[in-house]
Amino acid sequence: MPFLRLETATPSETEQTIMELRERVERREREIEELRASLPRLKQLEKRMARYEAFTKKFMEMTPEELEEIGKVVERKRQKRILKENRETYAAERARES
Numbered sequence: 712m713p714f715l716r717l718e719t720a721t722p723s724e725t726e727q728t729i730m731e732l733r734e735r736v737e738r739r740e741r742e743i744e745e746l747r748a749s750l751p752r753l754k755q756l757e758k759r760m761a762r763y764e765a766f767t768k769k770f771m772e773m774t775p776e777e778l779e780e781i782g783k784v785v786e787r788k789r790q791k792r793i794l795k796e797n798r799e800t801y802a803a804e805r806a807r808e809s
Contacts, residue, residue, distance in 0.1 A: 720728070
């Protein structure tokens with residue numbers, strides 16, 4: 712058992728220890744670089760979460776009338792989008808027929 716020895720380590724044992732320590736340091740450096748690379752993405756997610764929390768807070772404070780008005784606006788936009796899609800589909804069908 713090497714930890715009970717009283718004599719010093721042999722050169723090959725010392726070299727082996729140095730190599731293991733270098734590998735550990737290299738692994739840690741790679742981990743640090745990976746973490747640094749993910750930092751911008753984490754900051755972006757943090758900003759998105761802050762916006763979501765602000766929206767949620769505002770949404771929870773809305774009155775039923777305000778929510779109903781928002782629902783009407785969303786429905787009108789949806790209907791406009793569907794109408795536009797239908798017009799485009801009709802125009803494409805007419806172009807194919809011609």
